[in-house]
Amino acid sequence: LLGILGGMGPQAGLDQAARIIAMTPAQSDQDHLPFVLFSMPGEIADRTAFLRGEAADNPAFAIAGQLQKMAALGVTVVVMACNTAHAPPIFDVVLEQLRERRVNIRMLHLVDETVAFILREHPCLTRIGVLATPGAYRTNLYTDALAVAGLEAIVPDEEVREQLLHAAVYDPGFGIKATPGAVSHEARQRVHAAVLNLREHGAEAVVLGCTELPLAIEEHSIEGIPILDPARIIAERLTCMLGAE
């Protein structure tokens, strides 16, 4: 049984589930992969605020608590629908908590799976643009994982991070987290501008390294640059992995 840990934000959790359903070859309801989706956002503090040092509570403890409940339901494989939650200061504590609580569950890693996908499907690319939250940049989440694979991460400068990306995701008026059902034109424009900025800096592909971003960009490529969506990559991996069982 697959578990999707959503709520970070709620729409991103649904989006992850939708991608899995869309990729499953099925003729009837009964052919689809079974999953449970947890969306209890009030329990899980903002990941970026913690990584920036603006909030003291590590969301890892609430995440581990929800994973423990999933395991009790029979869940054996989990994907967390939030890139930033994979930053080591959070993810490592989640794994440690699972060991301490003796929770036997396999965690798919959104970032590592994305890097593996790039090596497999785009073997000639070397400079990978990364759009992410300030929390992910601060912890070098994608930068480190790409470096291990011999790839260079192209990240935007501070101004683009704050004015375009952080605002597009978090602004209480037009941000994607504030209007998840109907992403604003303003948010779309800023994410689009951030992609073009990375292209100018030499990116040969761009990873949407925050689960909110694919809600604002549906294109598979922009001006010749492939747009890589970790939620889609993990959906493909899961349908292979669990479909073959």
Next chain:
Amino acid sequence: LLGILGGMGPQAGLDQAARIIAMTPAQSDQDHLPFVLFSMPGEIADRTAFLRGEAADNPAFAIAGQLQKMAALGVTVVVMACNTAHAPPIFDVVLEQLRERRVNIRMLHLVDETVAFILREHPCLTRIGVLATPGAYRTNLYTDALAVAGLEAIVPDEEVREQLLHAAVYDPGFGIKATPGAVSHEARQRVHAAVLNLREHGAEAVVLGCTELPLAIEEHSIEGIPILDPARIIAERLTCMLGAE
């Protein structure tokens, strides 16, 4: 904690969750209503096949088993994202099973909530068109609930039911259940034609009485006829009910 019993089909479960998220006034992840969504379609036999007498197993037992697991997680209110599962031969057995298993959970009723909405929001209408599955028609699911409220149900004749509706939902090639991620033009056309057929028979509004149908019709009205989506109606009800707690 809200429970959404999905998987009937999987996309309809996500759609129900998406409508709740879209209707919740929120500025951050943490403002959203907590919910768990179960999508284990392999366990729950087809509702229409059972009601038509083509399958012996009542899906009510598997449904009750999943609701029991939800209750153990702390779920107190549930909506089943499937109109047909509310037909008395299934729904009454679910309630009976919950009593027997001493599961204390409140079941929102998609059909009764829809009829209440019509009385409240469209008090001048008297003839309500109903698009549904053969299983729902056979058990007079909407017809009886509308009659209790003094409203007349307009239902399509046998040919429209089979050629347009059943095919649009269940056809293994172009049916909505077979291609949930991207509804086919063929399925859209048939649902649309069924709406027009009900209009010709005097319907003043049309209820999309199968959770698959709103995936094929996004319009709020067609040629002046209001299109009523039970998933949207229940989402509004839930956000009021749980948001006010």
